[in-house]
Amino acid sequence: MSLVLGIDPGLAHLGYGAVIRDGSTLRAVTFGVITTTPGAALEQRLARIERELEAVIGTLPCPPARMAVEELYFNQNVSSAMDVAHARATALLAAGRRDVPVDHLTPQQIKQAACGSSRAGKTQVHTMVARLLGLEAAAIGSDHAADALAAALAGQARGPLQAAVRRAVAG
DSSP, rough: OOOEEEEESSSSSSEEEEEETTEEEEEEEEEEEEEEETTTHHHHHHHHHHHHHHHHHHHHOOOOOOEEOOOOOOOOOHHHHHHHHHHHHHHHHHHHTTTTTTEEEHHHHHHHHSSOOTTTOOOHHHHHHHHHHHHHHHHOSHHHHHHHHHHHHHHHHHHHHHHHHHHHHOO
């Protein structure tokens, strides 16, 4: 069994989703959104993300084999990008404290893994994640949670390939 924790970073809404692989079966273990209060001090918002993410990790049925974190997508708003970068760094800190390897995935890599197309839209990602994990799309709720589950699926897809590369290099 292998568990991957996916993260869709954001300061206001950080999505998380854990997917476990048992043989060829993929199953969502947990998913949701950590929400912080707009207007609260940055350090308080990051502390909340850290506490809640640590709590999520603590409730998983086994330690994550890896964390799959979406890369920062930089658009025109520098302030917004910095906020997301802070939240992303907080998730990376949680991984580092537990010695969990991290896959840094672009939005295109995540969409490709979940939908077969790097240009998939939010609705398509949400629908495909639900279908792949045997869930109702409405049960997933937020697009942030769906994106985090998609990141976990992408991490699951990369895991076997990376293990094969390590074996080939070692041996």
